Amino acid sequence: MSKTTPSKLQKIMAAGHFGVTSECGPPRGTDGHVVEEKARLIGDYVDAINVTDNQTAVVRMCSLASCIRIKQMGLEPVLQMVTRDRNRIGLQSDILGAASFGIHNLLCLTGDHQSFGDHPNAANVFDLDSTQLVRTATMMRDEGKLLSGFEMKTRPEMFIGAAENPFADPFEIRVMRLAKKVAAGAQFIQTQCIYNMPKFKLWMQGVVDKGLHEKVFIMAGITPMKGLGMAKYMKNKVPGMDVPDDLIARLAGTPKEKQAEEGIKIAIEQIQELKEVQGVRGFHIMAIEWEEKVPEIVKATGLYPRPKVD
Amino acid sequence: MIIAKAKPMEEIIDYVKDMKRILVAGCDGCVTVCEAGGMKEAQVLASALRMYFRGQGKDTVVDDTSLTRQCDRPYIEQLQDKINNYDAVLSLACGAGVQFLAEMYRGKRILPAVNTCFIGVTEEKGEWTERCQACGECLLATTGGICPIARCSKRMSNGPCGGSAGGKCEISKDTACGWHLIYERLKELDELERFEQPNEPKNWAASRDGGPRKVIKEVSHA
Numbered sequence: 226m227s228k229t230t231p232s233k234l235q236k237i238m239a240a241g242h243f244g245v246t247s248e249c250g251p252p253r254g255t256d257g258h259v260v261e262e263k264a265r266l267i268g269d270y271v272d273a274i275n276v277t278d279n280q281t282a283v284v285r286m287c288s289l290a291s292c293i294r295i296k297q298m299g300l301e302p303v304l305q306m307v308t309r310d311r312n313r314i315g316l317q318s319d320i321l322g323a324a325s326f327g328i329h330n331l332l333c334l335t336g337d338h339q340s341f342g343d344h345p346n347a348a349n350v351f352d353l354d355s356t357q358l359v360r361t362a363t364m365m366r367d368e369g370k371l372l373s374g375f376e377m378k379t380r381p382e383m384f385i386g387a388a389e390n391p392f393a394d395p396f397e398i399r400v401m402r403l404a405k406k407v408a409a410g411a412q413f414i415q416t417q418c419i420y421n422m423p424k425f426k427l428w429m430q431g432v433v434d435k436g437l438h439e440k441v442f443i444m445a446g447i448t449p450m451k452g453l454g455m456a457k458y459m460k461n462k463v464p465g466m467d468v469p470d471d472l473i474a475r476l477a478g479t480p481k482e483k484q485a486e487e488g489i490k491i492a493i494e495q496i497q498e499l500k501e502v503q504g505v506r507g508f509h510i511m512a513i514e515w516e517e518k519v520p521e522i523v524k525a526t527g528l529y530p531r532p533k534v535d
Numbered sequence: 536m537i538i539a540k541a542k543p544m545e546e547i548i549d550y551v552k553d554m555k556r557i558l559v560a561g562c563d564g565c566v567t568v569c570e571a572g573g574m575k576e577a578q579v580l581a582s583a584l585r586m587y588f589r590g591q592g593k594d595t596v597v598d599d600t601s602l603t604r605q606c607d608r609p610y611i612e613q614l615q616d617k618i619n620n621y622d623a624v625l626s627l628a629c630g631a632g633v634q635f636l637a638e639m640y641r642g643k644r645i646l647p648a649v650n651t652c653f654i655g656v657t658e659e660k661g662e663w664t665e666r667c668q669a670c671g672e673c674l675l676a677t678t679g680g681i682c683p684i685a686r687c688s689k690r691m692s693n694g695p696c697g698g699s700a701g702g703k704c705e706i707s708k709d710t711a712c713g714w715h716l717i718y719e720r721l722k723e724l725d726e727l728e729r730f731e732q733p734n735e736p737k738n739w740a741a742s743r744d745g746g747p748r749k750v751i752k753e754v755s756h757a
Contacts, residue, residue: 309689313736335689335691335696336689337698337705338688338689338698338705338706340688340706341705341706349689351689351690351691352736352739353692353736354689354691354692354693354694354696355693355696356692356693356733356734357692357693357733357734357735357736360733361736372736388697389697390697390698393695393696393697393698393699393700394695394699394700394701394702394712394715395695395699395702395715395718395719398695398718398730401727401730401731402693402695402730404731405693405730405731405732405733406733408731408732408733409733417697464697464698464700464705465696465697465698465699465700465705
């Protein structure tokens, strides 16, 4: 958690409050107002808004342009960057551009393989991986250097994060892999959507045992289920997702018209439970194409109003 | 070895349908081992083409031969005497062989009859899998002898990614997660400490990214 930056998200968590972030996926077209509308819905209820970077390898309006729009609304964006589509030249260049607009949060990801997206025949880049992007951004900020060693006159003041999936295999190296990202410079972690609570707690225990919770803010990933269909899809189709059978059964036992409501209820219960887990410092609420539900979840979990920091 | 795969017959026919005299040239190297382009495959392709032309009522001549290697000049020079008898050569060698023939016989059409796929191994009879991407800076000493460049779909230096499940890659249940294999191997070797520290960005200049490559062996004159 070393370096202090102008990031409001960092200040809030450093002050001991739970941080709250949500995300907004840009449109598959040129209408920037879509981003602004989503940001407006959730702006008062979160500390920062992640903007996804061509998620699931589907071409969308770029994350950087969308972040600038959010920034210009007076809200705080988290620039997501994947290493799939740009090499170290493009990535560093975009970090500099983001910093020039006062964007102070960066989430470094490797990205889904392009075979999942709308351009499966595309070449991929993967010059760096997520850990190396974290290291690169940290070096740019703390040493004022590019990967080439070139010394910059000004530095990008980024609060640097990464994702981690506690549910991927092999499970026993997931804490080790987090340690690696922390060693590379990660200051916050947004986790994969949590549905398997016992497994998440086991992972968190490993994180605490290694003392990593004192070095990095862990933000627990929450995605409310819109219904049984979504739950089954997440379980069977989305890489690295762990949806337990009892959750499927709970939604299956709920009348179809009540399932969305039940999904929100589950998300609220999850946050309440996770608040008590040592090392959890915030929540990343990914309400996929359901941004309007974020305020309800934040209010129901006592996370509203959001704290004010200087 | 270099693994190749026969091109679809329709594509090959499309290349040669208007030719009068065709030589099908196999290669006794890698493509023989992977059963894509040796003498046997040259004979099979030539005979299939003859049948095709006969069916079209054409008297196109299709001969076959195979060279020891198509990536060495002394062997491709062996075609010197007869190449002028043909309009085109269908080469069953890898892309290197096709190009070397084309460089030597500039006035001739040299056409590929296989798709060159990867550097790999024989898994079992009739099955070959990729092992190496010729990145130019081998890092197998640090990864338990398993290559993350060739075996991870995202060629990660610090894997596995969050899509690894049950030892399989996120792109397909038929693809092993390269980093899962590396982890298991390092555990067996008692070298797991290699996982603790992040690996630095790779120098891709030694790979395809650095432009066409050349190796020169220093010759000692002592």
